Amino acid sequence: MGFLQNATTVVYMLHTRDHAGQMADIYRLLSEDEQKHARRFVKNTDKTLYILSHGMLRKILGARLSQDPAHLAFRKEKQGKPALEGEKIHFNISHSGEVVLIAVSDTQTGVDVEYMKPDFDYEEILATNFCGRESKAARSALDGRKMFYRLWTRKEALLKADGIGLTDDLTKIDVSDGVREIPEDLYHLKGAWNTMSFTADEHHVGCIATQSRTVSFVRLRPGDL
Numbered sequence: 420m421g422f423l424q425n426a427t428t429v430v431y432m433l434h435t436r437d438h439a440g441q442m443a444d445i446y447r448l449l450s451e452d453e454q455k456h457a458r459r460f461v462k463n464t465d466k467t468l469y470i471l472s473h474g475m476l477r478k479i480l481g482a483r484l485s486q487d488p489a490h491l492a493f494r495k496e497k498q499g500k501p502a503l504e505g506e507k508i509h510f511n512i513s514h515s516g517e518v519v520l521i522a523v524s525d526t527q528t529g530v531d532v533e534y535m536k537p538d539f540d541y542e543e544i545l546a547t548n549f550c551g552r553e554s555k556a557a558r559s560a561l562d563g564r565k566m567f568y569r570l571w572t573r574k575e576a577l578l579k580a581d582g583i584g585l586t587d588d589l590t591k592i593d594v595s596d597g598v599r600e601i602p603e604d605l606y607h608l609k610g611a612w613n614t615m616s617f618t619a620d621e622h623h624v625g626c627i628a629t630q631s632r633t634v635s636f637v638r639l640r641p642g643d644l
């Protein structure tokens with residue numbers, strides 16, 4: 420099975436610093452439950468990431484569907500993956516550090532971004548969650564830490580695309596090939612999957628996993644929607 424014909428995926432990238440002046444307006448788009456959830460965060464940085472990602476998701480989906488962003492109703496799929504009530508559109512969000520990624524697609528999609536912690540000891544994770552080829556790729560890379568995060572985000576993006584139903588043994592999802600497309604029928608995934616790694620900025624690495632061949636990237640700034 421190949422990629423889904425005519426399907427497209429857009430990855431919207433947002434930096435928290437770009438949107439600092441709009442946070443009150445974005446907060447007002449959230450549902451009562453989301454606002455309650457946002458208020459519970461102790462760290463302001465976590466609160467900002469939550470409000471920005473959920474508020475801007477509403478804006479993007481509202482614009483795409485010509486609906487009021489504040490009135491969109493979300494539900495949870497199996498294993499907790501969020502979906503939109505009554506609509507076929509696919510989406511996924513990820514937030515880390517100062518970056519939010521929002522993927523919107525005609526087909527299944529998962530996205531992940533990670534802030535690359537300068538002092539993160541990834542050796543233990545290599546041993547438990549990465550297969551031999553992946554560990555070797557990280558250990559032999561010029562920048563092992565960056566390679567680790569690239570591999571990690573690829574795994575997460577694939578897991579999130581499938582709603583984290585693929586496998587509970589992460590070593591089985593070998594993403595060590597430094598290529599953008601993974602072969603058809605990889606492991607538990609049916610069809611062709613496009614896993615594309617990218618650098619969001621010097622401190623953040625991301626990956627989009629989707630069943631569409633076409634992926635475009637948009638840096639969203641205030642006033643763009």
Ligand SMILES: CC(C)(COP(=O)(O)OP(=O)(O)OC[C@H]1O[C@@H](n2cnc3c(N)ncnc32)[C@H](O)[C@@H]1OP(=O)(O)O)[C@@H](O)C(=O)NCCC(=O)NCCS
Nearest residue numbers: 498499500501512513514531532548571574575579582583
């Ligand atoms: C659910 C999970 C994927 C979230 O990942 P994370 O890196 O902590 O957070 P992200 O910012 O990337 O994604 C969070 C968003 O994903 C979405 N999400 C929640 N459950 C999801 C699921 N089952 N499938 C896909 N997306 C999901 C939500 O929109 C969530 O946003 P919110 O927390 O603001 O409500 C993660 O906690 C998890 O269970 N991972 C298991 C896989 C694992 O161990 N990977 C290691 C790779 S080496």
